[in-house]
Amino acid sequence: xxxxxxxxxxxxxxxxxxxxxxKLFMLGVMATINQELxxxxxxxxxxxxxxEVEEEVRIDVTDLEIYFEDPEEEEEVPGELTExxxxxxxxxxxxHGKTTLLxxxxxxxxxQGEAGGITQHIGAYxxxxxxxxxxFLDTPGHEAFTTMRARGAKVxxxxxxxVAADDGVMPQTxxxxxxxxxxxxxxxxxxxxxxxxxxxxDRVMQxxxxxxxxxxxxxxxxxxxxxxxxxxxxxxxxxEMVLLIAxxxxxxxxxxxxxxxxxxxxxxxxxxxxxxxxxxxxxTLHVGDPIVVxxxxxxxxAMVSDLGRRVKExxxxxxxxxxxxxxxxxxxxxxxxxxxxxxxxxIGETRAGEALQEQRVEKTRVTLDNLFDQM
Ligand code: GTP
Ligand code: MG
Numbered sequence: 001x002x003x004x005x006x007x008x009x010x011x012x013x014x015x016x017x018x019x020x021x022x023k024l025f026m027l028g029v030m031a032t033i034n035q036e037l038x039x040x041x042x043x044x045x046x047x048x049x050x051x052e053v054e055e056e057v058r059i060d061v062t063d064l065e066i067y068f069e070d071p072e073e074e075e076e077v078p079g080e081l082t083e084x085x086x087x088x089x090x091x092x093x094x095x096h097g098k099t100t101l102l103x104x105x106x107x108x109x110x111x112q113g114e115a116g117g118i119t120q121h122i123g124a125y126x127x128x129x130x131x132x133x134x135x136f137l138d139t140p141g142h143e144a145f146t147t148m149r150a151r152g153a154k155v156x157x158x159x160x161x162x163v164a165a166d167d168g169v170m171p172q173t174x175x176x177x178x179x180x181x182x183x184x185x186x187x188x189x190x191x192x193x194x195x196x197x198x199x200x201x202d203r204v205m206q207x208x209x210x211x212x213x214x215x216x217x218x219x220x221x222x223x224x225x226x227x228x229x230x231x232x233x234x235x236x237x238x239x240e241m242v243l244l245i246a247x248x249x250x251x252x253x254x255x256x257x258x259x260x261x262x263x264x265x266x267x268x269x270x271x272x273x274x275x276x277x278x279x280x281x282x283x284t285l286h287v288g289d290p291i292v293v294x295x296x297x298x299x300x301x302a303m304v305s306d307l308g309r310r311v312k313e314x315x316x317x318x319x320x321x322x323x324x325x326x327x328x329x330x331x332x333x334x335x336x337x338x339x340x341x342x343x344x345x346x347i348g349e350t351r352a353g354e355a356l357q358e359q360r361v362e363k364t365r366v367t368l369d370n371l372f373d374q375m
Contacts, residue, residue, distance in 0.1 A: 297348020
């Protein structure tokens with residue numbers, strides 16, 4: 001669907017138009033029943049419902065993804081759902097230690113185990129703790145939530161909220177909590193900078209209680225882990241807690257189907273052309289797969305892991321850097337693998353054409369950009 005009116009979307013979702021209008025209003029958009037919504041706005045609304053009624057929306061979102069799919073294509077035979085690694089983002093106030101924590105996790109868990117493995121910087125990486133894999137998105141958590149959710153992509157399973165023990169809850173801490181809550185993503189609190197003499201973890205616990213995050217010790221159900229990202233202390237306990245939540249969450253995927261997922265980041269490389277970091281969310285991505293990514297398409301020419309190694313395939317929750325796309329996609333774009341290159345090309349070209357056309361269409365419609373302007 002290039003676009004749908006509010007009324008049509010409501011029908012597709014099996015909701016009252018008034019409810020959709022209310023949702024849009026909550027997003028800061030005044031809409032009428034006949035208002036045309038663009039793809040991104042549609043996906044945004046779907047993401048809203050994904051949050052509330054996951055099962056139901058699975059179907060709805062697939063339905064709305066038809067513009068992405070080959071109508072003639074036979075149904076894919078699904079395989080078995082198997083456990084997949086959790087996808088984790090790190091959020092928190094400026095200077096509370098997000099980057100230091102990401103580095104600390106990567107250094108202790110990746111470089112150490114992989115002798116000589118030089119981590120190249122890609123927007124996501126995977127580590128192994130207690131024999132289990134965990135995927136970290138190396139983009140600021142806020143970005144992962146806003147850009148990607150706005151495009152209808154739900155990429156993160158849980159979030160680590162970093163709060164500096166010497167500084168306490170700050171505005172962006174609260175913002176982060178709201179993002180995670182809106183997406184119904186579980187939060188683990190990492191009380192950082194415990195090595196500092198001024199560290200006051202009780203104060204952090206106290207302040208977070210006011211925002212609905214009550215520590216287990218205080219009768220709540222939020223996990224708090226004291227850490228020092230700088231000194232690498234408490235990191236193992238933190239990762240244990242991530243695995244614990246993952247176990248409860250039972251994150252699964254079907255590795256046997258054609259891959260689909262989300263673009264984490266992408267850029268144009270002088271030598272390699274379009275280079276995109278993809279997070280495979282379902283299925284398995286292979287070198288040679290015909291793929292549509294956002295409004296571009298191609299065939300996966302080469303895949304490189306987060307450790308800079310060439311790989312031939314990537315399963316669920318695995319981040320990989322790929323080349324072979326005809327153009328540079330955007331962070332948050334969805335990707336889908338097709339059975340043959342001809343189909344991928346057709347759909348890719350149609351979508352690229354539509355995107356061009358859309359740019360020309362006057363801006364009276366609700367687009368993602370003015371959605372955010374109004375937020
Ligand atoms: P932004 O990306 O700017 O939002 O900051 P950030 O949250 O990524 O913080 P960053 O990791 O850059 O850390 C900010 C400062 O705090 C740096 O000087 C770090 O060295 C310091 N820092 C981070 N973690 C710790 C810690 O556990 N203990 C101490 N003492 N300092 C820390
Ligand atoms: Mg940082």
